[in-house]
Amino acid sequence: MLGVVHHDDVVEIVLANPPVNALSVQLRSALAKALSDALSFPHVRGVVIRGQGSFFCGGADINELEQHNDPWLPDLIDRIEAAGKPVIAAIQGDALGGGLELAMGCHYRLATPSAKLGLPEVKLGILPGAGGTQRLPRLAGAETALDMIVWGEPISALRALERGIVDRIVDQDRIVAEAVAYARSGQGIRRTRELPFVASDEAFDLFKSKNTRRLRGLHAPAACVEAVRAAAQLSFDEGLRREHELFIGLVKGEQSLALRHLFFAERSARKIEGLGKDIARRTIRKVGVIGGGTMGTGISINFLSRGIPLTIIEMDPDGVARARNFITASYNTAIAKGNLSEDQVEKALSLLEVTHDFSALSGCDLVIEAVYEDIELKKDVFRRLDRIADSSAILATNTSFLDVNKIAAVTSRPNDVLGLHFFSPANIMKLVEVVRGTETGPDVLATAIEVSRKIGKVPVVAGVCDGFIGNRMLTPRQANAEAMLVEGATPEQIDRVHIDFGMPMGPFQMLDLAGLDVGWHRNPARIDNIKDAICSRGRLGQKTKAGFYDYGDDRKPRPSEVVEQIVGEFRERAGIPLRRIADEEIVVRTLYTMVNEGAKILEEGIAQRASDINVVWVYGYGWPRHKGGPMYWAERIGLQTIVDGLTRYRDRLGSTFTLSPLLKKRAAEGRSLNNE
Structure with missing residues (x-):
């Protein structure tokens, strides 16, 4: 849980709670004791705190958000800040949430070049509750504090240095030695709470007015603005109390509950029935993409940006040039926005081959077909691919609704075939529906999930049906939307x-x-x-x-x-008479029907759990995160409410509509759709 190393007159405390060194009550207790012991030694001149592994500290344990167990994190950070000897944070990996708050409670901060620093609590519908809204503006000013706290995006160590959040950047292999030397340097004690912070009311009002659309209807970002405003208007201790009041109000709110549901839902989606950790994964060294259009090039960028060599197959010379130009232009835009360096782009483009020679796919470990959505065309591609691809290669179709089993059946190795449904723009959208065919091998499925995560995607496993999870649920929504156009x-x-x-x-x-x-x-x-x-x-x-x-x-x-x-x-x-349609009817016929279709997807085993459906809709279709996804939202308003609404408008839903037996049963029982 925690290690202690003595460097003569400096004590190094190592946070060791893998995988992210989360600040559980056990780790907080151990840290409080180690800090107290270290400071009690007369010969000790200072303390260094660092994390074990790739994280300095990933923040608080989310399971403890509504608990107040001693030592409480805000109190522990106050103790660190009040120490009579310098305490140095050696940020050798990511410092996020409570981890950055802990570091800001230290007197000085050193970071490695690859470190990331951020306060992402807003993404869980809360705000930094351990002094982050009060200390960050004192270190970095109002503009940086608002950007980091309200939007929750981490920044690089270099940007943190420029903004005064860290004091020095040090190479990984020197971070401990430099931190120890810093503790001995006689810099003295600099408490963040004592730094001045001045900002006008107009600065906060201007921020809100500039971001009206992004802030609309969201409780946590608005509370974040008010907490930072409190840092400018109140004393530090009064600001802490205001921060705590706002935090308590958020953590019990509906939006935070929904966002925390999504946090755990994304992790649950990784657990696939019958797919143990002992299943060997195939090695993916090189990837092929068939089709250099918008989708194919978008898919390709994901792999190139992660350092994976990739070959695009286009069938005509104009297509070859167009695909390469599109990828180059996308990377040039990333350079212009400051998201990538020229060296990073040069390295990515050096891994790219674009050709019309189909045989170039023979050395690929994964081939993704991304041609036009026509099943006969896709079958032809897979017949040809079956003859050329290596025997160990995984063959994937980027179809959004076609039958993966029928595509797999034209090959001699259907166990190597599955669907990888990327969402457009594929280099930006995070969702990938991993479609498991009837004969898809466990190692193929496990490898596809692993490689999807490697390229920064959120994979959700789906079974084979028309439209899989997401697009199948779109069908009743669109059918009713168009029907209501005709009705009025x-x-x-x-x-x-x-x-x-x-x-x-x-x-x-x-x-x-x-x-x-x-x-x-x-x-x-x-x-x-x-x-x-x-x-x-x-x-x-x-x-x-x-x-x-x-x-x-x-x-x-x-x-x-x-x-x-x-x-x-x-x-x-x-011969349909024109009539006035109420907004409530639109909600029932477009959103309630989606929930009903989702329940059918669960009944048929197309999705493993209701929370998987929520992940699909949030990451792939823009369902508002603060409402947790369609199945979560349905349970919060009541499954019986959904059933009653669908029953009320039954005559308007078309002759093919049927109410899901699972939905009706669980509503009557008052049970969750996730229950077995």
């Missing part, structure tokens, strides 16, 4: 209801962004639905500046008279 709603009303709910965009805005031609049969003479009719007019979404909405150069959606006319024609042919 407008695209603007339906989208507004979803945006008010917390979605980044509504169903029709999302379709326009993705492109209405995705999945379209491309026959202008065949018009089966409103979407077909809109496509037949050449209105394919934002890329043509016309879809369900009209778009100008600013890409903002505007109501379309053409779409209004198309919808009116459908209404007239169907």
